[in-house]
Amino acid sequence: MSSDTGRLGGPLNSIADGYNDRFGQVFGELNGLQFALIIGSLLVLLLVPVWAPLLGMSGLLRTLALASIWAILAMGWDIQSGYTGYISFGHAVLSGGAAYTTALLIGNVNPDLSLAVTLPLSVLAALTIGLVIAVPSLRLKGPYFSLVTFVAGLIFYQLTYAFSDYTGGELGVRVGRIDFTVGGFEITTFDPVMRYYVMLVPMLLIAVTLLYVARSNVGMIFVAIRENETAVSAAGIDTTKFKIWSFVLSSIPMGIGGWLLAHFYGTVNPLNFLLVDRSIELIAMAVVGGMSSILGPIGGAFLVIVLREEVLRIFGATGRWVMLWTLILLVLVFARDGLFRKLWHYLGRLGSRDGGEN
Secondary structure, eight states: OHHHHHHHHHHHHHHHHHHHHHHHHHHOOOOHHHHHHHHHHHHHHHTHHHHHHHTTOTTHHHHHHHHHHHHHHHHHHIIIIIHHOOOOSOTHHHHHHHHHHHHHIIIIIOTTOOHHHHHHHHHHHHHHHHHHHHHHHTTSOTHHHHHHHHHHHHHHHHHHHHTHHHHOTTTOEEOOOOEEEETTEEEETTSHHHHHHHHHHHHHHHHHHHHHHHHSHHHHHHHHHHHHHHHHHHTTOOHHHHHHHHHHHHHHHHHHHHHHHHHHHSEEOHHHHTSHHHHHHHHHHHHHHOSSSSHHHHHHHHHHHHIIIIIGGGGHHHHHHHHHHHHHHHHHHHOTTOHHHHHHHHHHHHSSSOOOOO
């Protein structure tokens, strides 16, 4: 088997060399097998509308569109919690705040507001909430920081009921579909294929952006804070400032993901957006895929959502969740680095050169 891999790895490595020469320093070098995994995964995702109907799996479009949104949210959590080591249990507040901003603008201001208005304001809402949580809490460490974020989630959850005249309480607020025009071509999420690409393309763009950030000096400082914050402070670096920056960077994809999720579900309510379970799901996706890797949370999100929506639904509503969380517990016990991170490192060892972290 190793000889077969070697014969395959040779030409793949030659192709990967072209990528490494141009982008390796920015996004990390890949060997041939890692490069093939990335390109193969991209092709599979981009061509889902082609192959899924042929296999009688048209419903998979909806599932993978939802997985794309959760991948955005998982990456947003990872760039803050995974890279700095400050584990947040309240990140659903950021995406939920963005979703409610969208819903309130459409429901109470103008139902015909364009995405040019609702999207920036939703991201701004996530940024504002992120700063409100980050500034006082990031001076704390360990479980104290995590507890503050957890309580913040509970507070925002209760606020949606306290102001139910505006938020709709448990029923929530209805949100319409996404409609916009590009070069005279109308794009609407009413069409399943268009909806899929509207969710997929932002996910890919955010992944590239966060990979760049993770490999930059800022990303390296985030990792250094996680590994030894005292040493970073001793070097004269203001760690609090960079921890706040991590929250700011995290808030942007959380805001975009919340905006997309609001339009995907069509209704914004506390159960779907602000329940503490949503934050735990984010963490589970990042852990299953592999924290502090950007690509890991993407894989984790797709795996968890596909299992939840397609594979485990045969067990019914309750059984599906029991099975899913059991699988996640098994990953935590037997693959603490995450399934996709382990696969990535395995391909790195299998290839002719070491793979990068991301």
